[in-house]
Amino acid sequence: xxxxxxxxxxxxxxxxxxxxxxxxxxxxxxxxxxxxxxxxxxxxxxxxxxxxxxxxxxxxxxxxxxxxxxxxxxxxxxxxxxxxxxxxxxxxxxxxxxxxxxxxxxxxxxxxxxxxxxxxxxxx
Amino acid sequence: xxxxxxxxxxxxxxxxxxxxxxxxxxxxxxxxxxxxxxxxxxxxxxxxxxxxxxxxxxxxxxxxxxxxxxxxxxxxxxxxxxxxxxxxxxxxxxxxxxxxxxxxxxxxxxxxxxxxxxxxxxxxxxxxxxxxxxxxxxxxxxxxxxxxxxxxxxxxxxxxxxxxxxxxxxxxxxxxxxxxxxxxxxxxxxxxxxxxxxxxxxxxxxxxxxxxxxxxxxxxxxxxxxxxxx
Amino acid sequence: xxxxxxxxxxxxxxxxxxxxxxxxxxxxxxxxxxxxxxxxxxxxxxxxxxxxxxxxxxxxxxxxxxxxxxxxxxxxxxxxxxxxxxxxxxxxxxxxxxxxxxxxxxxxxxxxxxxxxxxxxxxxxxxxxxxxxxxxxxxxxxxxxxxxxxxxxxxxxxxxxxxxxxxxxxxxxxxxxxxxxxxxxxxxxxxxxxxxxxxxxxxxxxxxxxxxxxxxxxxxxxxxxxxxxxxxxxxxxxxxxxx
Amino acid sequence: xxxxxxxxxxxxxxxxxxxxxxxxxxxxxxxxxxxxxxxxxxxxxxxxxxxxxxxxxxxxxxxxxxxxxxxxxxxxxxxxxxxxxxxxxxxxxxxxxxxxxxxxxxxxxxxxxxxxxxxxxxxxxxxxxxxxxxxxxxxxxxxxxxxxxxxxxxxxxxxxxxxxxxxxxxxxxxxxxxxxxxxxxxxxxxxxxxxxxxxxxxxxxxxxxxxxxxxxxxxxxxxxxxxxxxxxxxxxxxxxxxxxxxxxxxxxxxxxxxxxxxxxxxxxxxxxxxxxxxxxxxxxxxxxxxxx
Numbered sequence: 001x002x003x004x005x006x007x008x009x010x011x012x013x014x015x016x017x018x019x020x021x022x023x024x025x026x027x028x029x030x031x032x033x034x035x036x037x038x039x040x041x042x043x044x045x046x047x048x049x050x051x052x053x054x055x056x057x058x059x060x061x062x063x064x065x066x067x068x069x070x071x072x073x074x075x076x077x078x079x080x081x082x083x084x085x086x087x088x089x090x091x092x093x094x095x096x097x098x099x100x101x102x103x104x105x106x107x108x109x110x111x112x113x114x115x116x117x118x119x120x121x122x123x124x
Numbered sequence: 125x126x127x128x129x130x131x132x133x134x135x136x137x138x139x140x141x142x143x144x145x146x147x148x149x150x151x152x153x154x155x156x157x158x159x160x161x162x163x164x165x166x167x168x169x170x171x172x173x174x175x176x177x178x179x180x181x182x183x184x185x186x187x188x189x190x191x192x193x194x195x196x197x198x199x200x201x202x203x204x205x206x207x208x209x210x211x212x213x214x215x216x217x218x219x220x221x222x223x224x225x226x227x228x229x230x231x232x233x234x235x236x237x238x239x240x241x242x243x244x245x246x247x248x249x250x251x252x253x254x255x256x257x258x259x260x261x262x263x264x265x266x267x268x269x270x271x272x273x274x275x276x277x278x279x280x281x282x283x284x285x286x287x288x289x290x291x292x293x294x295x296x297x298x299x300x301x302x303x304x305x306x307x308x309x310x311x312x313x314x315x316x317x318x319x320x321x322x323x324x325x326x327x328x329x330x331x332x333x334x335x336x337x338x339x340x341x342x343x344x345x346x347x348x349x350x351x352x353x354x
Numbered sequence: 355x356x357x358x359x360x361x362x363x364x365x366x367x368x369x370x371x372x373x374x375x376x377x378x379x380x381x382x383x384x385x386x387x388x389x390x391x392x393x394x395x396x397x398x399x400x401x402x403x404x405x406x407x408x409x410x411x412x413x414x415x416x417x418x419x420x421x422x423x424x425x426x427x428x429x430x431x432x433x434x435x436x437x438x439x440x441x442x443x444x445x446x447x448x449x450x451x452x453x454x455x456x457x458x459x460x461x462x463x464x465x466x467x468x469x470x471x472x473x474x475x476x477x478x479x480x481x482x483x484x485x486x487x488x489x490x491x492x493x494x495x496x497x498x499x500x501x502x503x504x505x506x507x508x509x510x511x512x513x514x515x516x517x518x519x520x521x522x523x524x525x526x527x528x529x530x531x532x533x534x535x536x537x538x539x540x541x542x543x544x545x546x547x548x549x550x551x552x553x554x555x556x557x558x559x560x561x562x563x564x565x566x567x568x569x570x571x572x573x574x575x576x577x578x579x580x581x582x583x584x585x586x587x588x589x590x591x592x593x594x595x596x597x
Numbered sequence: 598x599x600x601x602x603x604x605x606x607x608x609x610x611x612x613x614x615x616x617x618x619x620x621x622x623x624x625x626x627x628x629x630x631x632x633x634x635x636x637x638x639x640x641x642x643x644x645x646x647x648x649x650x651x652x653x654x655x656x657x658x659x660x661x662x663x664x665x666x667x668x669x670x671x672x673x674x675x676x677x678x679x680x681x682x683x684x685x686x687x688x689x690x691x692x693x694x695x696x697x698x699x700x701x702x703x704x705x706x707x708x709x710x711x712x713x714x715x716x717x718x719x720x721x722x723x724x725x726x727x728x729x730x731x732x733x734x735x736x737x738x739x740x741x742x743x744x745x746x747x748x749x750x751x752x753x754x755x756x757x758x759x760x761x762x763x764x765x766x767x768x769x770x771x772x773x774x775x776x777x778x779x780x781x782x783x784x785x786x787x788x789x790x791x792x793x794x795x796x797x798x799x800x801x802x803x804x805x806x807x808x809x810x811x812x813x814x815x816x817x818x819x820x821x822x823x824x825x826x827x828x829x830x831x832x833x834x835x836x837x838x839x840x841x842x843x844x845x846x847x848x849x850x851x852x853x854x855x856x857x858x859x860x861x862x863x864x865x866x867x868x869x870x871x872x873x874x875x876x877x878x879x880x881x882x883x884x885x886x887x888x889x
Binding site for chain 4: 356357358359360362365368371372375376377378379440441443444446447448449450451452453454591592594595
């Protein structure tokens with residue numbers, strides 16, 4: 001897995017998102033230990049402090065919890081919390097961008113809804 | 125002196141330059157041929173080995189050479205030479221050290237003259253007049269210690285030949301000879317001004333050849349060259 | 355944070371081991387210099403002829419004099435060269451500071467001077483063996499080490515201290531040159547000025563000539579070496595590594 | 598604990614002021630990038646920290662000691678640069694053999710493994726290595742000392758792309774295994790910024806920035822839009838960099854905290870290396886202005 005160092009997103013956020021993705025994909029289960037900052041640093045070839053920052057964000061959001069001397073563990077409700085967060089944050093943001101771009105291209109609201117429905121249909 | 129000082133530096137500066145070049149050369153060659161440290165160590169070990177071997181071998185073969193005397197021995201040599209010389213001058217034959225005696229002759233001569241002929245020979249001669257009425261002349265040849273540069277010259281310097289013929293004593297020097305000696309020393313002649321060094325002067329004892337004649341009083345001794353002592 | 359504490363003694367000792375290993379090549383150049391000196395003294399270093407009883411005697415001395423002159427110049431360059439930029443930089447690639455660098459250099463110079471002095475002393479034993487071999491002349495049994503151990507040791511010590519003094523001079527000179535290039539000419543001026551001026555002659559006479567014994571000369575050499583080393587250390591203590 | 602503490606550090610050479618005024622503190626066990634343009638004083642600073650040269654004024658403390666001529670600093674720090682030299686009489690293998698005597702924490706295994714990995718010839722002499730191989734060897738030497746303060750001055754100069762990548766990876770892995778204070782100077786920030794925790798940006802002998810890498814990345818943004826709009830938006834603000842893209846569009850780099858919330862312009866992130874470049878730029882324009 002490669003990080004996008006040129007992206008707008010700071011690396012530690014990308015690390016946090018990667019862990020979230022792993023939780024969603026059930027690769028990290030509840031109350032399981034996640035990678036330490038050093039393992040993450042080695043995995044992504046980044047400074048351990050940056051990796052630690054990513055973990056700290058997740059601890060602050062209570063997706064992970066710390067066991068003193070043992071490391072970071074996935075909170076029991078982590079998966080739901082991540083999904084909830086993604087819905088509220090990511091989806092909202094993407095919708096906002098969509099609306100903005102549609103306005104710029106003079107796409108009407110009707111047309112936009114049609115487009116979303118069409119995409120929905122394609123995915124099925 | 126100051127001019128001489130400057131001149132004496134020139135060869136040293138030349139030498140400085142040569143050795144400097146040499147060091148540069150060895151450095152650059154050792155760089156080029158990737159001289160391993162091990163070969164350096166080997167060279168050093170072999171060299172030191174050769175040096176030590178040389179010392180041991182020298183100790184073994186040096187028996188061929190002449191003995192070198194110590195300073196004390198030299199002092200006694202000089203003393204003994206002086207004692208002999210004084211006794212010789214004073215005609216005190218009893219004090220002559222018999223170890224210096226080399227040859228002696230007795231010769232009956234005819235007539236009342238004795239002629240001494242020296243052929244290029246450098247000897248010291250002294251005559252003791254005896255009261256004897258006979259025609260008998262006694263001659264003795266002595267030689268005192270001679271050491272030069274550590275060599276015992278008694279063996280090396282050929283004696284003049286002495287011939288007693290009728291009423292003539294002919295001393296003939298042997299023909300001119302050349303001898304070369306090699307001498308090694310642990311000391312540096314560099315610092316020879318320091319007085320306990322092995323300097324030339326201190327290791328030289330010069331002895332002489334002495335002829336001592338016992339001649340009856342009634343015999344005239346004729347010497348064209350003039351005798352040293354009477 | 356765990357810091358290693360190396361004592362000065364430890365570092366100096368390690369540096370000495372390292373330098374002895376790294377500068378081994380200079381000892382090989384010493385051998386070359388000695389062999390060159392030996393080759394030049396194969397016909398004798400000085401000779402004396404005298405006539406005695408109609409016989410010409412020629413005495414040819416074979417001593418270590420020529421060799422020691424060569425080795426002295428080697429020592430001058432040795433002391434000089436280990437202060438140069440290249441050597442200094444390589445030393446500072448490893449743990450060291452100014453003092454340990456100086457001390458280890460000095461110890462290396464002492465070790466090398468002892469080696470050079472002893473081998474110079476011994477080197478003319480090669481001539482003792484080789485010369486009679488090639489020349490059909492008489493040679494005098496001359497004092498060997500066993501005959502006169504005391505004077506041999508004095509002589510050997512004299513060579514060691516002479517070489518040490520000269521290498522110390524070279525070291526001081528090199529240190530000064532490292533501080534400023536203009537000092538390069540100081541030694542050349544000194545070499546010319548010492549024998550040429552009255553004071554210079556007096557100094558030289560005081561050192562080399564006016565001695566009660568070889569032992570005093572030896573002590574003078576060692577003292578001079580110490581003075582040179584101390585001066586070099588004082589001069590270089592605030593010196594920067596120019597890499 | 599503080600590893601390096603510089604207070605108003607100055608270094609004067611005969612004619613030029615190499616370091617004007619350096620004040621910073623380096624905390625232990627961090628990888629810090631020492632960034633600056635050519636002639637900014639990076640090498641001078643590193644040499645002072647390594648104890649090779651003397652400060653002219655101010656105060657410098659490494660492990661709470663003045664590093665110049667200090668044995669304790671020398672024993673616990675190493676400066677790896679391209680002027681590092683070893684005696685010509687020693688082969689590379691010999692050098693690796695003597696090094697543990699000097700550096701007590703020398704990692705023989707790491708040194709030998711890296712040596713083999715990079716296929717260096719043990720019988721080679723250091724002075725006859727190619728530039729890249731010499732840099733590689735110096736890097737191996739520097740890593741294997743495991744000094745508490747390890748400094749690299751332009752370590753990747755001369756290395757090819759693959760070796761650079763390997764070098765950064767090796768540095769990171771060894772750092773993770775044995776955390777210590779590492780200071781790397783480079784003008785290629787982009788290729789090593791993922792390794793860094795902090796950035797120390799110096800310019801003309803002064804510290805410009807000393808922040809974590811993430812902070813530097815968020816230091817500035819690029820506004821791009823029509824010239825009129827962009828100029829109106831950035832009026833009165835500190836412009837780090839500006840560039841006319843064509844007759845109508847322009848972009849301007851400004852501090853992130855100055856960003857106005859307005860439409861009509863697109864906001865782009867600015868990479869850390871670009872931030873460093875803009876912050877240390879003396880010219881308001883760019884090279885393009887020369888050719889106007």
